[in-house]
Amino acid sequence: MASRSELGHRVDLALGNTAKRANIARAMYGLQQKRLAAFPDRDALEALRDAGEAIRRRALAALPELLEQLEANCRRNGIEVHWAETVEDANGIVLRILRGQGARSLIKGKSMVSEEMGLNHALEHEGIEALESDLGEFIIQLAGEGPSHIIAPAVHKSRHEVAALFGRMFPDLPRRDDIEGLCATAREILRRKFFAADAGLSGANFLVAETGTIVLVENEGNGRLCTTAPRVHIAVTGIEKLVERMADLPPLLKLLTRSATGQPVTTYVNFVSGPRRAGEKDGPGEVHLVLLDNGRSRIYEDPELRDSLQCIRCGACMNHCPVYVRLGGHAYGTVYPGPIGTVLEPQRSGLDRLGELAEASTLCGACSEVCPVRIPLPALINRLRFDGVRTDAAPTRGSGGRRSGREALVWRLWARLNSSPRLYRLCLAIATRLQGLTPRRIAGWSDARELPRPAARSLHALARERGFSDE
Amino acid sequence: MDLLFPKAGLAGMELIRRAGVRVIFPPDQSCCGQPAYNSGYRDEARAVAARQLAALQGDLPIVVPSGSCAGMMRHHYPGLFAGHPLHALAMSVSRRVFELTEFLVDVLALPVDDLGPPVKIAVHSSCSARRELGAADRIEHLVNAMSQVTTVEQDRKAECCGFGGTFAVKQPAISAAMVGDKCDALLESGADLVVSQDCGCLMNIAGALARRGAGPRCLHVAELLWERTGGQPL
Numbered sequence: 180m181a182s183r184s185e186l187g188h189r190v191d192l193a194l195g196n197t198a199k200r201a202n203i204a205r206a207m208y209g210l211q212q213k214r215l216a217a218f219p220d221r222d223a224l225e226a227l228r229d230a231g232e233a234i235r236r237r238a239l240a241a242l243p244e245l246l247e248q249l250e251a252n253c254r255r256n257g258i259e260v261h262w263a264e265t266v267e268d269a270n271g272i273v274l275r276i277l278r279g280q281g282a283r284s285l286i287k288g289k290s291m292v293s294e295e296m297g298l299n300h301a302l303e304h305e306g307i308e309a310l311e312s313d314l315g316e317f318i319i320q321l322a323g324e325g326p327s328h329i330i331a332p333a334v335h336k337s338r339h340e341v342a343a344l345f346g347r348m349f350p351d352l353p354r355r356d357d358i359e360g361l362c363a364t365a366r367e368i369l370r371r372k373f374f375a376a377d378a379g380l381s382g383a384n385f386l387v388a389e390t391g392t393i394v395l396v397e398n399e400g401n402g403r404l405c406t407t408a409p410r411v412h413i414a415v416t417g418i419e420k421l422v423e424r425m426a427d428l429p430p431l432l433k434l435l436t437r438s439a440t441g442q443p444v445t446t447y448v449n450f451v452s453g454p455r456r457a458g459e460k461d462g463p464g465e466v467h468l469v470l471l472d473n474g475r476s477r478i479y480e481d482p483e484l485r486d487s488l489q490c491i492r493c494g495a496c497m498n499h500c501p502v503y504v505r506l507g508g509h510a511y512g513t514v515y516p517g518p519i520g521t522v523l524e525p526q527r528s529g530l531d532r533l534g535e536l537a538e539a540s541t542l543c544g545a546c547s548e549v550c551p552v553r554i555p556l557p558a559l560i561n562r563l564r565f566d567g568v569r570t571d572a573a574p575t576r577g578s579g580g581r582r583s584g585r586e587a588l589v590w591r592l593w594a595r596l597n598s599s600p601r602l603y604r605l606c607l608a609i610a611t612r613l614q615g616l617t618p619r620r621i622a623g624w625s626d627a628r629e630l631p632r633p634a635a636r637s638l639h640a641l642a643r644e645r646g647f648s649d650e
Numbered sequence: 651m652d653l654l655f656p657k658a659g660l661a662g663m664e665l666i667r668r669a670g671v672r673v674i675f676p677p678d679q680s681c682c683g684q685p686a687y688n689s690g691y692r693d694e695a696r697a698v699a700a701r702q703l704a705a706l707q708g709d710l711p712i713v714v715p716s717g718s719c720a721g722m723m724r725h726h727y728p729g730l731f732a733g734h735p736l737h738a739l740a741m742s743v744s745r746r747v748f749e750l751t752e753f754l755v756d757v758l759a760l761p762v763d764d765l766g767p768p769v770k771i772a773v774h775s776s777c778s779a780r781r782e783l784g785a786a787d788r789i790e791h792l793v794n795a796m797s798q799v800t801t802v803e804q805d806r807k808a809e810c811c812g813f814g815g816t817f818a819v820k821q822p823a824i825s826a827a828m829v830g831d832k833c834d835a836l837l838e839s840g841a842d843l844v845v846s847q848d849c850g851c852l853m854n855i856a857g858a859l860a861r862r863g864a865g866p867r868c869l870h871v872a873e874l875l876w877e878r879t880g881g882q883p884l
Contacts, residue, residue: 187823190821190823190824191823194823194824194827208806501809501810501812501828502824502828505824505827505828505831506824538816538817538820538821539817539821539824540814540817541777541810541812541813541814541815541817541825541828542688542777542814542817543777543781543810543814544777544778544780544781544782545777545781545808545809545810547781548781561687561688561690564688564689564690565690565692566690567690568689568690568691569690569692581690586689587691590686590689590691590694591694593685593686593694593698594686594691594693594694594695594697594698596680597680597681597683597698597701598680598697598698598700598701599701600677600678600679600680600701600705603680604677607652607653610653611653621819622819622822623818623819623820623822623825624818624819624822624857626822626823626826627822627825627826627829627830627857627858627861628826628829628854628857628858628860628861629856629857629860629861630857631654631853631856631857633653633654634653634654634655634656634657636656637652637653637656638651638652638655638656638659638660638675639652639675639677640656641656641657641659641660641884642659642660642663642675642677643675643677645660645663645664647663647667647673647674647675648674648675648677
């Protein structure tokens with residue numbers, strides 16, 4: 180191909196890195212098996228998915244009212260609620276809170292929304308140290324990389340690579356190559372940081388409107404430490420993470436952990452319901468909740484695309500995506516990779532900029548088959564392809580930005596040919612007679628495959644000969 | 651199908667006719683419209699789909715010998731014609747569509763008297779047949795009904811072969827990686843034949859195996875059935 184897009188370059192890089200590809204593929208096939216084992220009863224799984232979808236749909240249907248309810252109940256609990264329309268707003272809010280505390284350091288639990296905000300970079304710019312405490316995030320922060328997966332951010336690295344990285348960064352610590360040893364090393368470094376940090380930051384898996392509760396699911400205990408040890412806890416999350424009632428949580432938690440890692444339950448499920456109260460021995464003095472919009476309310480406006488806000492960030496769509504499995508997350512060049520990223524990111528940044536992502540899918544449906552809340556991902560990807568080339572005013576950002584005159588002409592001619600039966604049959608007759616003259620190569624296709632040769636007789640001709648044609 | 655896999659379509663029609671059903675091939679048909687639909691060109695897809703609706707009026711069942719075309723007609727025609735004067739007809743066509751193996755198994759309960767030599771077959775169900783139509787078990791049923799056939803299972807059988815219509819041309823590197831892995835799995839399975847109900851997958855897998863210069867022959871399930879149950883050469 181003459182010119183490669185940015186995506187094309189990243190794809191070439193990803194496909195060329197055999198070691199990284201092997202790490203990712205091995206991990207993804209492992210997660211697929213674990214999910215399968217976690218849902219032994221197919222009917223029960225489908226019933227649970229129905230329930231999960233219904234809960235998320237109900238929450239989204241009443242989103243504006245529930246957000247107000249959430250805010251009122253959080254305030255009653257002593258949680259201060261902040262609204263951020265853009266990532267700049269959100270970073271500004273976090274910075275103001277930290278400055279108000281005179282904080283110089285922040286210890287972070289895993290939060291994809293903070294990645295969306297580019298928070299670490301923004302804080303660093305202001306002289307505040309942000310340290311990742313989730314093991315995977317800790318590793319990639321040391322390596323100066325972004326997450327390649329939303330729940331397993333360092334999944335592209337083997338333990339040997341991690342050992343080498345630790346060896347480089349912490350030459351004084353004993354070198355260990357086994358997973359237990361690596362965890363022990365990270366733990367030793369992080370333990371001190373938890374108690375030294377001025378503030379803690381977390382994401383949120385769910386927000387409960389009826390009680391004003393922040394729910395956080397994790398396996399390492401770092402989330403609990405980030406939210407309890409420092410004197411201030413800031414939770415950052417998207418406005419769509421909310422559910423109506425506490426009773427909505429059990430089905431969603433079951434779906435989330437089983438779909439993500441095949442675990443029946445995570446090691447820690449934290450319910451943050453406010454700052455330390457009088458007589459309590461621990462907990463932060465202040466709890467802040469930063470609710471980020473960043474394009475979500477625009478997505479919400481469209482009744483079809485709104486389905487993408489049902490997402491509970493389990494990562495199952497990427498674990499099962501044959502494109503993601505081969506590329507890993509970095510090739511997408513976005514915060515959220517995989518099928519859900521393919522749907523969210525072009526809406527966030529504009530189809531003119533990221534619309535090509537929607538073309539990097541076979542629409543095979545492996546994602547929607549496993550999505551715990553039944554987001555119709557292939558249909559949404561198809562919709563974004565439509566928005567990318569349509570000429571009328573569509574609400575999606577950058578709509579029409581993928582349209583090229585040449586491609587539009589090809590499809591117009593194709594439509595002309597296929598909607599005129601006589602013209603179509605004429606072309607069939609010509610193509611079957613000129614078999615030898617048809618092209619032997621098509622750019623792209625012929626890189627890896629032979630091109631089929633037209634048959635000597637078309638199905639139209641054969642059907643007529645064999646008496647199938649007319650009544 | 652028309653130009654590249656006419657024998658698959660013909661075998662399907664012959665199988666149905668042999669079962670005592672009168673088969674009509676409406677000559678005004680062309681393409682279901684899926685290539686344009688999946689590329690975002692919905693007006694063009696609708697124009698082409700409208701011609702198929704015109705050719706498929708009435709109340710007869712419509713048998714489609716490729717999973718993704720059947721998926722397009724059953725699941726996407728209603729939405730494509732929402733609010734359009736042809737919507738009622740689109741609904742009628744959608745309800746009457748059978749993917750070929752669905753028709754052979756569910757409606758005809760086709761008897762399969764296998765007269766062929768012993769052979770090892772790997773089945774590749776298209777993603778449309780498997781996930782959109784939920785019909786992957788029908789081709790398995792038909793292949794398993796052949797007494798001389800041993801079915802072998804390729805690794806990661808349910809994974810997409812990487813065709814995806816225009817995807818194969820627009821994202822050739824990813825597509826090549828996917829079909830490459832699919833070919834590896836099929837070669838490793840020891841199959842003599844790869845059978846599918848979708849011409850897109852067959853074109854992709856057969857093309858990639860041909861480039862390697864080795865591997866099992868790829869065949870549409872209708873041709874396999876016709877060949878092995880005493881059908882005359884097509």
